[in-house]
Amino acid sequence: MLLISWLSLFTWSSITISPLDALQALYQFDQDSIAQHIVRDLRLPRVLVALLVGACLAAAGVIMQGLTLNPLASPSVLGVNAGAALGMALVSTITPWFGLLGTTMAAMIGGGLAWSLVMLLGSGWRTGNEQGRLVLAGVAISALCAALTKALVIIEEDQASAVITWLAGSLTDARWQTFDAFWPVAVVGLLGASLLSPSLNLLQLGDDNARNLGVSIGFVKLIGSFLVLLLVGASLGAVGSISFVGLLVPHMAKLLIGQDHRRFLPIAILLGASLVALADTLSRAIIFPMETPAGAILALIGAPFFIYMVRKKTL
Amino acid sequence: MSLSTQQLSVGYHQKAIVKHIDLNLPEGKIIALLGPNGCGKSTLLKALARLLTPMQGEVQWQGKALHKIPSKQLARQIALLPQTQPIPEGIKVKDLVAYGRSPYTGFWGRTNQADQEIIHQVMQETGISELAEQLVSELSGGQRQRVWLAMTLAQDTPYLLLDEPTTYMDLNHQVELMHLLRRLNQQGKTIITVLHDINQAARYCDHLIVMKEGHIIQQGLPTDVLTRELLKSVFSLEAQIHQDPIAKTPMCVVE
Numbered sequence: 001m002l003l004i005s006w007l008s009l010f011t012w013s014s015i016t017i018s019p020l021d022a023l024q025a026l027y028q029f030d031q032d033s034i035a036q037h038i039v040r041d042l043r044l045p046r047v048l049v050a051l052l053v054g055a056c057l058a059a060a061g062v063i064m065q066g067l068t069l070n071p072l073a074s075p076s077v078l079g080v081n082a083g084a085a086l087g088m089a090l091v092s093t094i095t096p097w098f099g100l101l102g103t104t105m106a107a108m109i110g111g112g113l114a115w116s117l118v119m120l121l122g123s124g125w126r127t128g129n130e131q132g133r134l135v136l137a138g139v140a141i142s143a144l145c146a147a148l149t150k151a152l153v154i155i156e157e158d159q160a161s162a163v164i165t166w167l168a169g170s171l172t173d174a175r176w177q178t179f180d181a182f183w184p185v186a187v188v189g190l191l192g193a194s195l196l197s198p199s200l201n202l203l204q205l206g207d208d209n210a211r212n213l214g215v216s217i218g219f220v221k222l223i224g225s226f227l228v229l230l231l232v233g234a235s236l237g238a239v240g241s242i243s244f245v246g247l248l249v250p251h252m253a254k255l256l257i258g259q260d261h262r263r264f265l266p267i268a269i270l271l272g273a274s275l276v277a278l279a280d281t282l283s284r285a286i287i288f289p290m291e292t293p294a295g296a297i298l299a300l301i302g303a304p305f306f307i308y309m310v311r312k313k314t315l
Numbered sequence: 316m317s318l319s320t321q322q323l324s325v326g327y328h329q330k331a332i333v334k335h336i337d338l339n340l341p342e343g344k345i346i347a348l349l350g351p352n353g354c355g356k357s358t359l360l361k362a363l364a365r366l367l368t369p370m371q372g373e374v375q376w377q378g379k380a381l382h383k384i385p386s387k388q389l390a391r392q393i394a395l396l397p398q399t400q401p402i403p404e405g406i407k408v409k410d411l412v413a414y415g416r417s418p419y420t421g422f423w424g425r426t427n428q429a430d431q432e433i434i435h436q437v438m439q440e441t442g443i444s445e446l447a448e449q450l451v452s453e454l455s456g457g458q459r460q461r462v463w464l465a466m467t468l469a470q471d472t473p474y475l476l477l478d479e480p481t482t483y484m485d486l487n488h489q490v491e492l493m494h495l496l497r498r499l500n501q502q503g504k505t506i507i508t509v510l511h512d513i514n515q516a517a518r519y520c521d522h523l524i525v526m527k528e529g530h531i532i533q534q535g536l537p538t539d540v541l542t543r544e545l546l547k548s549v550f551s552l553e554a555q556i557h558q559d560p561i562a563k564t565p566m567c568v569v570e
Contacts, residue, residue, distance in 0.1 A: 201414065201424070202414060204403055205414065211366055211386065212395050212470075213415070213418060214387035214389065214390030214391075216386045254405070259406055260410065262424065
């Protein structure tokens with residue numbers, strides 16, 4: 001079923017191409033090759049990037065929730081998104097100094113620093129207790145990073161629009177070179193996440209039980225955090241800030257499949273991929289000639305589902 | 316001696332609760348750790364299972380410091396059942412018990428035929444076979460305790476460490492558990508358990524270790540350890556020692 005939904009995404013995006021028949025009619029000369037060019041050079045990399053972004057963010061959400069035992073843990077809630085945004089903003093505004101780093105690296109470093117700060121402040125490494133504190137720390141750090149980002153945008157006005165586009169999270173600019181830079185990191189991150197999933201299962205039993213069953217907790221948390229930075233940094237670097245996927249998709253997958261990380265992680269990856277691809281497709285369809293940022297669409301899809309889950313059971 | 320401590324001090328937040336303990340835990344016995352609340356018996360047990368890092372001294376397994384042994388390897392030697400356990404969401408009883416096999420399974424955590432047999436066996440021994448398909452979170456406290464015990468037993472370790480395993484259990488399950496520990500002991504397991512009930516300890520254990528304020532006050536056979544003076548000095552209890560009419564073990568009766 002998921003495979004079909006995944007496949008249907010390709011057809012969906014080619015259906016949204018069909019309004020382009022109008023465009024083709026305008027450029028009547030050589031219509032076939034242009035349609036093909038659009039599909040091959042614009043649509044295909046865009047869909048692929050969307051799928052990968054969804055997969056990476058979903059996997060990152062699964063790892064973060066698994067490591068912290070906090071159902072709200074996700075890149076956007078625990079400050080990774082905001083930190084990455086700040087990193088990006090720094091790179092694009094204070095160019096001479098930070099410009100040497102790529103945007104992806106900047107996003108990773110910013111996100112990593114913000115997340116470490118949140119984990120320290122919220123004592124996130126001690127699992128089990130004081131779950132509220134972690135989220136509070138995440139919200140606080142996110143707010144701080146967002147404020148700094150805004151300040152940078154105001155100071156450096158000429159770069160502002162790029163940063164704002166990035167903050168909204170849009171796949172408009174996803175091209176083959178985006179995909180080429182993205183997929184190796186994504187594949188490493190996703191493979192790592194799958195290898196980590198048996199240990200994540202044991203972590204759910206609490207630190208004492210996990211250690212007792214032979215899990216090296218420090219090692220798992222270190223590797224897990226590294227994978228999160230890889231997955232989130234690569235996604236954010238490719239398309240900008242996209243929230244809700246990391247928070248929501250792990251819960252959707254758990255609802256469908258149960259609590260075994262080995263089984264729901266692949267489902268979460270598929271769901272996340274489908275969701276972002278769907279959101280991107282809709283982002284073109286809603287106000288047709290214009291594009292709505294995919295991030296906004298995701299929030300539109302995500303919020304009702306989240307409310308439904310909160311109402312249905314205690315997260 | 317397989318498990319021993321050298322000048323072990325361990326505690327929380329820089330504060331030592333167990334102080335300079337030298338201890339050899341005799342192999343092949345059922346050993347009870349006794350003492351008033353806060354005496355450090357649970358802390359000692361956690362240190363023995365490397366859940367706490369010593370502040371001074373060390374715990375040794377076959378002459379080697381615990382922290383130098385790879386965690387997975389150690390998890391095949393020593394298993395601990397903590398006193399309080401979380402209530403895992405959405406995990407079935409049989410799946411939780413299967414997690415006990417993790418130290419033996421490969422990278423993906425898949426269980427093989429032999430693992431399944433052990434899982435089946437420990438679920439029978441702990442009387443939870445009929446709960447296999449239920450969610451752990453929907454069980455009663457006593458049932459859940461037996462599920463966690465089954466998981467610990469599935470680890471199939473020569474050393475079994477239990478922290479007040481009889482808490483939350485009905486009396487009949489407590490007795491069943493003590494008999495189960497006896498059986499496991501006869502199969503060759505060394506069992507170290509914190510117990511609250513002194514009479515239970517005297518009746519079912521071979522070796523008692525009595526602690527107070529982080530130190531070991533007395534250890535040995537129940538008949539040697541349980542005296543009027545000890546009960547008074549350690550538990551501030553005026554009690555007489557009688558002989559259990561059935562098991563012929565010492566039994567304390569409060570005056």
